[in-house]
Amino acid sequence: MMRMQPDSEFQGTPVSGSAAPIAIELSEASVTFGRGARAVPALSTTSLRIADGEFVALVGPSGCGKSTILRLVSGLVQPTSGVVIVGGREVAARALRVGMAFQNPTMLPWMSIERNIMLPLKIVEPFRSQFRKLRKTEFRDKANALLEQVGLKGFGNRYPWQLSGGMLQRANLCRALIHEPRMLLLDEPFGALDQFTREELWSILQDLWIAHKPTVLLVTHDLREAAFLGSRICVMSARPGRILDDSRVDFARPRTVAMTFEPDFVALNQKLRAFIVDARTASARGAA
């Protein structure tokens, strides 16, 4: 099933109605953890295509396998069956260099913020081999330019314990983007923040996406967040998860928090909510 396209990484069959090449493709992929009697199905057979530069939000009841899809795409988990193709190649960890961010910002306490943000450059080629030479000049400027974009100008030489949770999460986004990944995988990045900080960070993430145009896969519990950020929303069923609904969100960008109170937006939220409520009751009935 390996797609042979040595010349161009991002060529593939266009998604219907879109000319952009495919960045991520799950075909009939499923994941089961453990074996035999102890096997736990985490993701039932799922197919999903995401075009290059798309912003896809994944929502669903908790434990439904949203994070499993992220881990599949990042190569941290291998599919039990089916195929996962990312950037035109079958997924093997080591080759992808995607940017990831989780709810826990995991900044290293012994490094300043700018050095924390530069950590991926120490790992990923072509930056890795130039790291010693450029860490005090070009790379540091790069880190500070990103910090400025997320409103943390001048915080580069602070240490993580000197920053609030919201600031750390912004730095976390910078770290995920510093090596210019074509793909950004976010697992409930704003889950631990208060409402106002979260809304502020939605706008920042939207700006980053507009500026850098990576393909984004965002896992979230927050339906408003999904509708605010996503160009497309996939709703998943309860465990073992599968995709129940896949729809585009066509609100104009840049979106504002005020827009989230308009009737169209509220209607979309209610539609999504209904899907998840159904999924939860279905799984409750299944369990009983």
Added chain:
Amino acid sequence: MPELDYRQKAWSAALIVLFFVAWELFCLISGMSDLVLPRPSQVFVTLVEKFPILWPHILQTLATTMIGFVLGVGLGVVLGAVIGVSKTAYDTAYPLLVGFSSIPKVAVVPIFVLWFGSGSVPAVLTALSICFFPIVVNIATGLATTEPELEDVLKALGASKFDILWNVGLPRTMPFFFASLKVAISYAFVGAVLSETVASNRGIGNVMMTASSNFNVPLVFAGLFVLAGLGVALYVIFSVIEGRVTGWATRKNDMIAT
């Protein structure tokens, strides 16, 4: 808070002086024989008088301690790294290590003497075997507590196990490591002296044994003072190094490793 710091240090110094003054007064008032408990002033006089004789023994004890310590740290770091990186190794090796560390090391000295004869070798081995365990435990703990999310972030970037160990695991282990060095150096010291006491003809431990069989009690106490002084000196050296290398950990109150 420098002001508070100085006051703290003044109190510490006062307490030490007070301790010796009280001891001196107690001996004078109760008319205690110096065969039982010599006055600290007598001990200091003995210490100064006998210093030329004590000096080679001090060097001997320091040498065996440091050799045992360095070997123990080496062994401890390697074992700790293996156990900390692999969950299987952790679960498998832990019971054995705990069992080994529970053996009172006094009981092991005769075995070392049986194998290697009396002298420096059993002292080094005792120091080693007593000091490596806290290092193993601390290194293993430091490595095992790396955040899984961060590991995922780095793996998704294509980082190798070594990249993660080098950039995250080892630096994160440093506060644990240096905290354990302070403990280990004291342990190594105890181990070396213990072995010298049982089976050696050199070292402070041996001096104290000989002195006590000659009822030269002030010399026994002089030996104790030397040991205490060396112990404090070694502890301070490693505390200073710790402060330099891992200052980041003590600034964050929830990360203080003891």
